[in-house]
Amino acid sequence: AAGVIQSPRHLIKEKRETATxxxxxxxxxxxxxxxxxxxxxxxxxxxxxxxxxxxDKGSIPDRFSAQQFSDYHSELNMSSLELGDSxxxxxxxxxxxxxELFFGEGSRLTVL
Amino acid sequence: xxxxEQDPGPLSVPEGAIVSxxxxxxxxxxxxxxxxxxxxxKGPELLMYTYSSGNKEDGRFTAQVDKSSKYISLFIxxxxxxxxxxxxxxxxxxxxxxxxxxxxxxxxxxIP
Numbered sequence: 001a002a003g004v005i006q007s008p009r010h011l012i013k014e015k016r017e018t019a020t021x022x023x024x025x026x027x028x029x030x031x032x033x034x035x036x037x038x039x040x041x042x043x044x045x046x047x048x049x050x051x052x053x054x055x056d057k058g059s060i061p062d063r064f065s066a067q068q069f070s071d072y073h074s075e076l077n078m079s080s081l082e083l084g085d086s087x088x089x090x091x092x093x094x095x096x097x098x099x100e101l102f103f104g105e106g107s108r109l110t111v112l
Numbered sequence: 113x114x115x116x117e118q119d120p121g122p123l124s125v126p127e128g129a130i131v132s133x134x135x136x137x138x139x140x141x142x143x144x145x146x147x148x149x150x151x152x153x154k155g156p157e158l159l160m161y162t163y164s165s166g167n168k169e170d171g172r173f174t175a176q177v178d179k180s181s182k183y184i185s186l187f188i189x190x191x192x193x194x195x196x197x198x199x200x201x202x203x204x205x206x207x208x209x210x211x212x213x214x215x216x217x218x219x220x221x222x223i224p
Contacts, residue, residue, distance in 0.1 A: 004155075033211070033212070041216070042200060042214040042215060042216045042217055043156065043200070043214050044214075045211045045212065045213070048211060056211045058211055088153075090155050090156070100146065100158055100161045101146070101158065101202070101212055102158060103148075103155035103156045103157070103158075104155050105154060105155045106153075106154070106155045108153070
């Protein structure tokens with residue numbers, strides 16, 4: 001079965017640079033979530049989209065923005081990167097009828 | 113105080129043992145309860161998904177929800193070394209596009 005696809009899997013950036021992460025949800029899933037997981041931490045909810053509209057917002061820094069496109073894929077844009085942004089960024093998708101989240105493998109961002 | 117509390121462990125058990133993992137929560141609006149398994153450097157993988165109170169069994173895994181006590185459990189029977197991972201409880205108020213709140217995860221090691 002098709003899963004959530006994230007790219008890139010690994011990304012190395014320097015401080016103050018910009019990074020973009022992409023997420024392709026499971027087919028027919030119209031809800032996308034972004035989570036940030038620091039080393040040894042639980043996943044922290046950043047933002048979610050339902051039918052291309054922002055549906056909820058968590059602890060997402062103002063330096064970050066995200067959107068969901070007409071094909072339901074989503075992109076997380078991170079600017080003015082800081083060392084503390086180094087983490088695993090997970091995308092998850094779900095259908096509105098269930099509550100189950102299905103996660104991608106994650107994108108590991110390292111800021112030097 | 114976090115909305116969802118989970119003992120971080122680590123929990124070390126011999127192969128074949130019964131494992132009990134638990135979470136407590138404070139938000140009485142939570143209705144959807146999930147358990148995820150996360151291997152190192154991988155995305156969380158959905159194990160069990162339950163709605164409201166009650167038990168759910170799937171193979172060697174049993175999930176229990178006691179909403180009156182705001183307490184959920186995951187039992188693993190006949191534990192295997194391949195069960196060694198971090199187990200995260202997660203819950204949401206309405207499922208679907210509502211954000212999911214995670215526990216901090218319990219690291220489990222099953223010793224052969």
